[in-house]
Amino acid sequence: MRVLHLVPKFIPSIGGVENFVHELVNVQRKKIEVEIFTSNILNFENFQKLRIMNDFPYVKRFNAFNLFPFLPRGLGVFSFSMLRELIRREDIDIIHSHSYGYFTTYLGSFKKYLKKSKHVIQTHSDPGRRKLTKMIFDSIVPIFSLYGDKIIAISELEKNYLKSLGIEEKKIIKIPLGINLNLFRRYQKYKINDNFLLFVGRFDIDQK
Template sequence: MKIAQICPRYSPDIGGVETHVKEISERLVKAGHDVEVITTDPTGKLKRQEIMNGVKVIRFRSFAPGNAYYLAPQIYTYLKKHDYDIIHAHSYHAFPAFFASLGRRNATFVFTPHYHRHGHTAFRDLLHKPYRFLGKIIFSRADSVICVSEYEKKLIESDFEVAAKTVKIPNGLNLKEFKDLRQPGKSSNKDDGREKLLLYVGRLEEYKGVQYIIQSLPELQGFRLRIIGKGPYEAELRNMAKSLGVEERVEWLKDLSRKELLECYADADIFLMLSSHEAYGITVAEALAAGTPCIVAKGSALEEFVDGRNCIGIENPVSKEKVAPILMKIKKKGKKENSGIDKNIMDWNEVSARIEKQYIKDKN
């Protein structure tokens, strides 16, 4: 099959949607399909076209104020000029999926929304109401809607009444990467007196909740924080750390290799993802697979990871008053042994195979 994957951003940009599209695209190529990723580059610094691990990547310049929207009507024009068996659009929260739905021609149209109902800022959240009209068009034109979590599936069925089209196929991991990464020996049954390493991996946006970790640090002697990622909220987070006098206990990293990132997961004592809304939570899955216990905010798909042992949930709204006591309690008791990879975490090979089957089902 000739398959077009449409997404706002793609590798070397990082994020949940970027990872999802990259992993399934490369596996679909290995399965014998012709795959193009059609995406945007608001910076204009990346290659217009290139082949990455067998995947043809085409980037159009986009208008993306505040790293949002990724307005690129050229995607519509391009799709209208080319024939595909499958057009698979990703991310409700940006315009490329809308242009893909209009430019589908005779192709089977599959939509993975990565939907969490809210915008990433108060202003973007306000824009969600008028955007809902465009969103309904995308859903109406889709032959199937692939949801990455039960939480997302319920939200979509409630907001868009498309239950007949929805199917749940979660995100995955390359489980082989984590096979030799897990380090059972680094756990202890009591506080051994050593400094505990907290870890956050992801975009630096206010809704991600990194500020609550930084705000907790003055009360958390014996803890340090490693932040991996970049985004528009970074400057404010750095100023916050400085004003609270904890800047020397916060390490900022970005653009790591995959090997370096995996080592950071394994080195951490506790991983935190305090985001107010997520459709899945791939970094939480990666941390758990690396053998690192997690603390997450309840109220989104992150709650599906909570088991009270390997992953602890914090009630929303999150605050430093809720974060600090939980971390101190964990430090006092010592780091619990992660009992194993969650049975609900799938390998990308299985995810890709399920998506391929969905393509065939929709096309027939």
């Protein structure tokens, strides 16, 4: 079995989706063939691009462009070279698209439309705040969900929200995000036996 993950951007780009996919693929590669298609963009704030393109043997980075710069947070980014390679590939059994509203979901849906692969969509999202861009994407999500075999929600709240958008309940499966517990084994990592408090996070203006 060969699984292809479609991710808007990937490590060394900083973000929860990037870390999650990295950890997931490290586990999957022990049992199955796995690849990642992603863009060459380091961040969506200033669209800085990576100079190193072949840093992971299972990752293929494609040149991407901001076709709709008026959309926030890189939602207007698209990669024609990724689309071309995705159409060409005939050896993919399952496509796993990541990130709600980004071009990777559209590409995975298009490949499913061509009846070439099974398609799993993972939104990595929650209902969020009712901004105009959010409302626009909410209106087209049910259309693209038609070309998803399964939609992964990360919480019961998100599952109910996706249902409210018109997505069939039988397509939605709730799988909370996992973590690598080895990163938090305090003795092995820090040689600390006493209680301690660790904060891990980053500031994001669009997250609560």
